[in-house]
Amino acid sequence: MWGMPASVREDHLLDFLGSLELERGLSRNTLEAYRTDLLQLATFLSEKGRSLPNATESDLAAWTASLATGAGDVPGVSAATLRRKVACLRTYFKWLRREELIEGDPTRHLRSPARDRRLPKVLSREEVGALLTQPDVTTAAGLRDRAILETMYACGLRASELTGLELARLDLVEGTLRVIGKGGKERMVPIGRDAQTSLSDWLEKGRPAIVGVKEERRVFVNQRGGALTRQGLHGIVSRHAKTAGLEGRMTPHTLRHSFATHLLAGGCDLRALQEMLGHADAATTQMYTHLSNEDLKESYFAAHPRARL
Incomplete structure (x- = not known):
């Protein structure tokens, strides 16, 4: 009671x-x-x-x-x-x-889970932490895998957005990246400190050892130095999920669900989350006003458990 x-x-x-x-x-x-x-x-x-x-x-x-x-x-x-x-x-x-006790309705955009539809799988913060420690960062591949996992969780990227991310769209000085989402729409997403560190280590130590003198625009590459595919990404995530005791419980998209859920639970503004996720549903996007990049960064760093500025 x-x-x-x-x-x-x-x-x-x-x-x-x-x-x-x-x-x-x-x-x-x-x-x-x-x-x-x-x-x-x-x-x-x-x-x-x-x-x-x-x-x-x-x-x-x-x-x-x-x-x-x-x-x-x-x-x-x-x-x-x-x-x-x-x-x-x-x-x-x-x-x-x-009863005229309030003016607005805070439930007007609140959604219920669809009937007969399973809720998205979400990892706890502890499970995410265990997953992120799996890659062996003493190797080039391990530095890549750690950067991949950190970036997907820190930024809520779709698999295609992660594999399509180009060097020119990554700004570690400002702590942001620009991705091309569904419908070719570009959005800016802040990057937390842990993800920035992992990305820096990958770009400075791991990536040159794999890519060599090749010209490759993509941030993340396979073992041959070519662009990483979605299938390759799925294999990387599945391998580390298994060693973390999460086999069969997650896919790359689970990190996107976890990103969104943990930000909401941490008090992130809904409009900022809408922008960061880059929702394809135009009707949902139109419910919220567009926020400036600084507003997005402020909401992100205040709510994400691994931003820690």
Whole structure:
């Protein structure tokens, strides 16, 4: 049973549940589930110094992301449970607006998992940390693999974006890279310190040993010095996933899902994450205003667990 956090107005909560009982005839079990959901959210918000009515879009996204992935020994909730909790949030904040207790609706862009569709596989921070330590950085190939894993997790790149990344689009002085995403759309993504270090080591020590005097535009190459393919990337990730005890649990795209989920859980602004991911869904992209590169970098370094400036 959830206690009543200090940040919760008990009269608001009772009025809300009472309105559901009278207007919609919800069962006692459903009302208790809604009450539990809201108290759970209130506890999460109280750690951020917020109350239920003052929750933002980013707060709600962070909470639902944490529910989906779990924490420590606590597993993530099922898609059905997450759908119910999102429905509860929408109903509650709609009621607050109707009662003129708030002006905006922080749930207007909150999405529920699709029915009969599995949630994306996401690694915990500890699992990502274990994966990143697998490459043998005393070898050129190991320096490459470490840089690949760090970059995919630090920047949330798709496999094709990682293999297509060119030297001219990488700026380690500014700590940014420019990628060409779906539809040929270019976007800027900040790079955290750990990824910058790994990339520098690869470019200065590992890559010259493999490429030699060849002219190759791509940042990441295969053992023969040619451009790395998506199949080659999949093999690299799978090999290190196996030694990290993650065999069968991840693909290169899992690092992109983990990037997004960990940033949301860390409080990253939704609009900044939208820009960094380069979502192909135009309707979703249009929901948010375009941010400047400096705004993106500020949101990224504040939220990503391996940025550490």
